[in-house]
Amino acid sequence: MEWSVYFQNPEFMEKTRFHLILPEMEPLVRKWCGIQAGSRVLDVGCGTGYFTRLLARGEPEVHVTGVDMEQPFIDYARRRNEEERLPVAYVQADALALPFEDASFDIVASHTFLTVVDRPAKALREMLRVLRPGGILASVTPMSFYPEAMHPGVYPETCTWAKEFAALHEMLILAYEKIDPAMGHARGAAPAAMPHFLAAAGLERVSAYPLGKLFSLSNATLSVEEKLAWIGYYEASEEKKLDTFMALPEMPDYFSPEQAERYLALLREKCGWLREHLQENKVWEWSGGANLLVTGRKRDLTWINWL
Numbered sequence: 001m002e003w004s005v006y007f008q009n010p011e012f013m014e015k016t017r018f019h020l021i022l023p024e025m026e027p028l029v030r031k032w033c034g035i036q037a038g039s040r041v042l043d044v045g046c047g048t049g050y051f052t053r054l055l056a057r058g059e060p061e062v063h064v065t066g067v068d069m070e071q072p073f074i075d076y077a078r079r080r081n082e083e084e085r086l087p088v089a090y091v092q093a094d095a096l097a098l099p100f101e102d103a104s105f106d107i108v109a110s111h112t113f114l115t116v117v118d119r120p121a122k123a124l125r126e127m128l129r130v131l132r133p134g135g136i137l138a139s140v141t142p143m144s145f146y147p148e149a150m151h152p153g154v155y156p157e158t159c160t161w162a163k164e165f166a167a168l169h170e171m172l173i174l175a176y177e178k179i180d181p182a183m184g185h186a187r188g189a190a191p192a193a194m195p196h197f198l199a200a201a202g203l204e205r206v207s208a209y210p211l212g213k214l215f216s217l218s219n220a221t222l223s224v225e226e227k228l229a230w231i232g233y234y235e236a237s238e239e240k241k242l243d244t245f246m247a248l249p250e251m252p253d254y255f256s257p258e259q260a261e262r263y264l265a266l267l268r269e270k271c272g273w274l275r276e277h278l279q280e281n282k283v284w285e286w287s288g289g290a291n292l293l294v295t296g297r298k299r300d301l302t303w304i305n306w307l
């Protein structure tokens with residue numbers, strides 16, 4: 001499987017989506033995004049199309065376009081749509097220069113995009129440009145974020161691996177960022193500031209809807225199977241990501257092969273510990289629920305022309 005330069009294998013990205021939006025919430029998400037029969041919808045930073053597909057199910061004659069800069073994600077999304085045959089089209093393009101006419105969509109949405117894109121204000125401006133006056137801008141983002149959840153204090157003293165693992169992890173993130181700017185997890189708009197971010201961009205009726213599923217190993221409502229699956233994806237993804245980056249000639253300038261080996265050993269120790277303790281619901285490990293939908297309406301000032 002080909003890996004995207006944006007840190008994730010398409011297959012892996014899809015698997016991590018299983019805990020994001022509860023299936024029974026999907027109709028509500030579409031309603032809150034303002035989708036109606038015949039809506040023209042754009043999903044920016046669509047990745048493998050998880051949210052694009054969600055937006056396209058439901059109302060008749062909707063047409064959804066997904067845009068992402070990563071060709072491997074777009075290829076995956078298109079292949080997948082050969083089976084599901086939803087009314088979606090995928091376009092490979094930069095969100096900072098969308099290849100669409102002004103005001104050509106009724107709804108412009110994004111899912112875990114505005115928090116990761118390099119220049120969130122510019123991305124939002126582009127999204128608003130292609131949104132028609134009176135249309136809805138919708139953004140789903142996590143309410144909690146990776147670096148906040150990773151600090152070593154979350155583990156008991158007996159976890160002797162925790163401090164060293166956190167230090168190596170920090171170095172690794174910096175190395176990834178040096179080599180590939182798209183790795184900057186916290187580069188985009190801050191999740192908690194999203195309502196303000198949309199309001200400051202001039203949107204009206206800004207509303208926030210909690211989607212309700214917080215993914216955390218300390219979430220007692222998640223089943224053992226869900227948690228075990230998550231640990232498996234996490235471990236595999238970390239290993240694969242490290243492998244991919246260690247093969248790059250510039251990587252040893254930032255992270256040595258010995259450090260990589262140590263990181264993997266500690267990762268295994270950590271995952272072993274998590275598996276052993278996951279029913280205790282006391283560890284706040286990475287929580288990645290995309291659990292806040294924020295929407296706003298683009299002002300319709302066309303009536304001014306009548307004056």
Ligand SMILES: C[S@@+](CC[C@H](N)C(=O)[O-])C[C@H]1O[C@@H](n2cnc3c(N)ncnc32)[C@H](O)[C@@H]1O
Nearest residue numbers: 006045046047050068069070094095111112117
């Ligand atoms: C965290 S992923 C989310 C993908 C998808 N929305 C989902 O939730 O499954 C963020 C996505 O934004 C895309 N992205 C980041 N910056 C972009 C840009 N400037 N133009 C287009 N896509 C971008 C990445 O390629 C990646 O697919």
